[in-house]
Amino acid sequence: MLPVDVILWIVLGVVVLVSGVTVAVVVSRRRAAELERRRREELPAAPSAPTPTAPEAPAAEAPSGTIAPTPAAPTTEEPEQAGTRMARLRRRLAGSNNVLAQALLGLISSDRLDADTWDDFEATLIGSDLGVGPTTELVDTLRRELSIDGVADPTRAREVLHRELVRITDPTLDRALNLDAADGLPAVILVVGVNGTGKTTTVGKLARLLVAEGRTVLLGAADTFRAAAAEQLQTWGDRVGVETVRGAEGADPASVAFEAVDAGVEKGVDVVLIDTAGRLHNKSNLMDELGKIRRVISKRAPITECLLLLDATTGQNGLIQARVFNEVTDVTGIVLSKLDGSAKGGIVVQVQRELGVPVKFVGLGEGADDLAPFTADGFVDGLLGE
Numbered sequence: 316m317l318p319v320d321v322i323l324w325i326v327l328g329v330v331v332l333v334s335g336v337t338v339a340v341v342v343s344r345r346r347a348a349e350l351e352r353r354r355r356e357e358l359p360a361a362p363s364a365p366t367p368t369a370p371e372a373p374a375a376e377a378p379s380g381t382i383a384p385t386p387a388a389p390t391t392e393e394p395e396q397a398g399t400r401m402a403r404l405r406r407r408l409a410g411s412n413n414v415l416a417q418a419l420l421g422l423i424s425s426d427r428l429d430a431d432t433w434d435d436f437e438a439t440l441i442g443s444d445l446g447v448g449p450t451t452e453l454v455d456t457l458r459r460e461l462s463i464d465g466v467a468d469p470t471r472a473r474e475v476l477h478r479e480l481v482r483i484t485d486p487t488l489d490r491a492l493n494l495d496a497a498d499g500l501p502a503v504i505l506v507v508g509v510n511g512t513g514k515t516t517t518v519g520k521l522a523r524l525l526v527a528e529g530r531t532v533l534l535g536a537a538d539t540f541r542a543a544a545a546e547q548l549q550t551w552g553d554r555v556g557v558e559t560v561r562g563a564e565g566a567d568p569a570s571v572a573f574e575a576v577d578a579g580v581e582k583g584v585d586v587v588l589i590d591t592a593g594r595l596h597n598k599s600n601l602m603d604e605l606g607k608i609r610r611v612i613s614k615r616a617p618i619t620e621c622l623l624l625l626d627a628t629t630g631q632n633g634l635i636q637a638r639v640f641n642e643v644t645d646v647t648g649i650v651l652s653k654l655d656g657s658a659k660g661g662i663v664v665q666v667q668r669e670l671g672v673p674v675k676f677v678g679l680g681e682g683a684d685d686l687a688p689f690t691a692d693g694f695v696d697g698l699l700g701e
């Protein structure tokens with residue numbers, strides 16, 4: 316039998332040993348856990364496995380209390396009818412030609428019509444770009460009639476002047492847009508002219524006029540030279556809910572024109588309006604390009620109207636342009652733009668005489684509906700401020 320104190324020492328030793336082992340195990344586990352935590356923290360985030368996502372909730376299902384954005388309703392403008400715009404624009408024409416009208420009426424209503432008075436009258440007419448031929452014609456007729464009647468009656472003088480101006484502006488010309496397309500095809504209107512005459516603006520204004528008449532329209536932006544032109548045209552179209560076919564900047568204008576006409580045929584629209592880049596009439600390569608545009612379009616649908624844009628403020632230069640364009644593109648109608656800023660309305664008469672082509676529209680301002688169908692009577696009323 317072991318002595319008691321030895322047994323006590325053995326028990327104490329076992330207790331110390333067990334405690335030591337227990338502490339060592341706990342400490343080593345904690346250290347392992349700590350090391351594992353640190354290791355995880357130092358690792359870059361692993362890509363998580365793709366989890367199927369629910370389709371995006373529509374805006375309408377936004378949680379209550381927030382206002383879901385609603386798409387803006389497309390708004391299109393209602394263009395002014397041709398009839399109502401005439402009276403408004405006639406006043407503008409009268410305003411811009413006030414000096415000319417006053418000069419003509421003043422001269423013709425004077426007490427004595429001597430040689431000097433007729434010379435002044437003639438010079439005023441030529442200064443308004445009426446041209447030598449029409450001026451001589453007008454002066455001869457007035458001299459004859461008024462020397463018979465005398466000039467004491469200004470109302471009579473005014474009447475004769477009005478009648479003769481209408482006559483030389485030729486009220487018999489057919490000024491309606493030719494929209495007679497072949498069966499199932501749209502009417503195709505090609506718009507040409509030198510730089511900055513107002514082609515893009517006029518195509519936009521014409522689209523509005525046609526929409527106001529209840530026609531369906533498609534625009535073709537064949538001005539691929541100036542990037543902003545297609546943008547500008549599309550803005551015009553968007554305003555009245557009309558589609559625009561565009562090409563990339565620098566694209567072949569003939570192919571864009573073809574695509575526009577093709578889209579017009581497919582969609583069954585009434586009219587396709589084609590805007591072209593401005594070109595100088597003395598650049599033969601650009602004029603050849605116009606010939607190509609015409610040929611390519613005609614493979615899809617006949618061109619029913621080719622409108623030449625002339626800036627009324629450019630005077631005689633406009634006439635030279637008109638002659639060259641007419642040779643290349645067979646112009647069927649003239650649009651005289653910027654007549655609001657010109658006291659040279661006489662160009663209407665001269666250009667019609669030179670080309671044998673009627674003026675069909677006049678631009679009388681920068682406003683969206685400042686384009687009016689031309690009539691000889693309305694023009695002369697505006698010219699004489701009536």
Ligand SMILES: Nc1nc2c(ncn2[C@@H]2O[C@H](COP(=O)(O)OP(=O)(O)OP(=O)(O)O)[C@@H](O)[C@H]2O)c(=O)[nH]1
Pocket residue numbers: 508509510511512513514515516517538541544591592593594652653654655656677678679680681685
């Ligand atoms: N006052 C006035 N300005 C006009 C009229 N028509 C067009 N304009 C202005 O003339 C400028 C040129 O018009 P655009 O339509 O860009 O001319 P464009 O012929 O297409 O020009 P390019 O493509 O560079 O050849 C613009 O500032 C128009 O607002 C008009 O009848 N009266």
